[in-house]
Amino acid sequence: MISVRYDDPSKVSVSDAINVSGNIYSHKYPCSTSDCTPYAILFNPGMYKIELWGASGGFLDNLGAHGSYTSGLLPIYSPRTLYIYLGQKGEWAGQATFNGGGKGTVNVTNPENHVSGGSGGGASDLRLTNGPWKNFESLKSRIEVAAGGAGTSFYNDIPIDGGAGGVLEGYNGTIRYCYQPYKITNSSGGTQTSGGLGSNSSGINGGFGYGGDCGSGHHGSGGGGGYYGGGSGGFVSCRVTSGSGGSSYISGFDGCRAIAKDSKPNSIHHTWSSLHYSGLRFYSPSIKDGMSEIPCTNSTIDESCTQIGNYGHGFARITIYEQHDPVTIKRCHPLINNFYISVFILIYSE
Template structure:
């Protein structure tokens, strides 16, 4: 029997914690309100479906839409269209019974909980089924769902569009327009107190001021090709497959509902710590009884197969014989021969970054370790040369050290085998480092351009910074880019430090790439620097990271000044 989670309308967020596995997500939007006795005549909610594979324990939040339709002997009991249904101007009374003309609420699944209309929460939705638009009988409200919500129709063939993938439904006047996540609410109504609200959705439907039908809200499913607005937070690991979106697909009931079905149980693996001598990890499974074995390898050589007590935390120990980089691979297998594995780079001197969950503090720490590893390798060579009375120092480049080794070979004043072993070990370390990191540096002069645009971090605003830097022909797409410029104002005796920083594909706390521009100033007589700066979203507007280079905003004291920055770019492979 399939494992299912079912969610009905409650008027509040509902959370679910899912283990790694493949799941089918289904959402049904709510119907719009109409002043007759049947909710399903036209403005039904939409249907959206997709399949999502989760590779770690994940908490999702489900928001189920409320219908805009209800009939009651008192107006206090009418429905309100929870989760984006737009307000109808008046609850209409027909022969002693009140009917609501609110738009229906959307049903969606998100990564961030909270109040339904919180902007960060709305920007974390991964699947949405739109709600239907409200209507004044006999006119027709637009059904919800699909790439574009249904159109609401009125007298004289006038209509109110539904929301799309890119914008809310556009009404006859701006006060009828839908918006992101929200069907339009009627604020004033017409002279007779009539008006119907738009359906909630990915983008909400337009309302109608007066007698007629409002537009339905659009549906949405996150895929590689789906539209992702500015500030949208879900990453590619939440892309869904086998997508279906149907306008008016909720034929079951007036309120919305949602269902999550486990399609395939999967093994998963969490490595809590590792170093040059041991690693600690824990394996598990959507259904733990299906686990069959755990294997671990050093440099693809099997070291142990574990077949008992598979879900308890384990610590494995190993000995590295040299200073080169090695690989530790841990593989978990279940009864269907499905596997999950993680591969780590380990060394006596350097602990490179893991492939996931990289943060800026990790990067700083690992760069220090890389530098230490280089020094250790060079020190080993220098110490060996010293035994043969050959003068060398850390200031020597690797080419210079090679020349000194060559001279020692020519003079037969060194142990050939010792030196070859040291050089081979150093080259091995350097070669393997080059497979993990790419680094470039140089200088670049800022330029003025008042037409280029950038988007301030986590906003929908647009700005024109005016000053930019551009580095071309890198040959790789960096993960970290930073540049700095020092300036002393002799007239006012002020010290300035201009610092630019940008990240790409690095797991920051919000999961959003950004560029920063910071100006530090210490005025004459001050003990401390004071700073001000700006944050911009990467890959938006004229800010970019790609295989040809980097272009980010810079800082200038006025539009005519140009500054020469020293820059560095780092890529983690």
């Protein structure tokens, strides 16, 4: 068994946000606004599959770029509480979203103006430390992050697609050109070590845990949240760009770059390893971007049900694979035993 509660119940407004079906615990975005709260989950010793879906960006019909999907098996050796932060989906002409989605063009209220931009979708993540979502020490404690997609821009009745949430890097935004000699740079997706760049003129860079806000009142769109968020879109005369997607991260996933323990808000650096400084790592980790086929966000597991990226709010699903005492986990689980054997052979061969 695991024990699930809201870190701040006063912010919850969704009555059916938690669903339990046998050994599967599913979690929806529990709030109706961007002032939300994480789930606080007490894990007993055992092996757990943890799946996260990042939120999508916003557009006229909320059809912004889709969020990423992450999964992995996490062994827990002693009782401990971890925190799940779910991303809020972006909206057309929306404010910044919970867990890192960048602001859209918030002063545009009429689609007939032919200009607008959605806000970015927030990332969904698993942390060791709670607190406000943007608190640096809390962000630094993330061991699994599913990126959010960027908002989509709109100009002269034509959508300008935002960048989807990515794997190691988020997808770049899109440029819509007119036949004029104006120069504009595209926004870029978040990476493993830096936020994505905002488009020149009015775009704003993403950063550690957040997508860039749209700097224009009428054009461009917000970047998606992520391990590092994507940059926002902008405009120069009649050339408009959209925001870019965030990057994802899992401790133990090849190619990911873990943040160093001694990093500070103004001095962030990374190791060359994917393993988080806490020592917690996932086995059989997987990351799928927002353009790929991923499992559906259901409260039960249906392997025949798939979708392309995640559309809507972030989602989380925890499956209890095994619950044992810590010694049994270390001695008996084949994934962990294989890891220890591999380490022994590597050391012996050197």
